Amino acid sequence: MSLKTPVKHSFNITCPKCEHKYLYDLRLDELKELSLNKNSSDLxxxxxxxxxxxxxxxxxxxDIELKGYVWEYPENTIKSAEITSTK
Known part of the structure; x- marks a missing residue:
């Protein structure tokens, strides 16, 4: 894994229980590498x-559980991040 942790990123999150929307600053300490995609000459x-x-x-x-993805490109730079599910 080449991405340095912790990764800090802000997300607007809607609570699945009360439906209020708030900005959260997340500190992501544990990331699981899923894939490498060729993009030009870099990964x-x-x-x-x-x-x-x-x-x-x-x-x-x-208590809200968040699942999502972070994309790195170029090395050690967050290209994008998204939350795919909240429970």
Whole structure:
């Protein structure tokens, strides 16, 4: 794995319980490398992550599980990141 951790990234997350939307600054310490894609003469790497946050709504405080992906290109640079599921 060439991407240096921790990775810090901000996401707008909607709570699956109360549906309030808040900005969360995530610190991703554990990334699982999934694939290497040839992009020009360099490599694009894809990583999977699972993280947990607590809803910021003071009436909710639901524990939210986040799953998503981070793409690295060029080396040690976050090209993009997305959350694919929240529970």
């Amino acid at each position: 694009e790497n894809q990583y999977e992550f699972i993280s947990y946050v607590v809803c910021k709504n003071p009436l909710c405080h639901y």
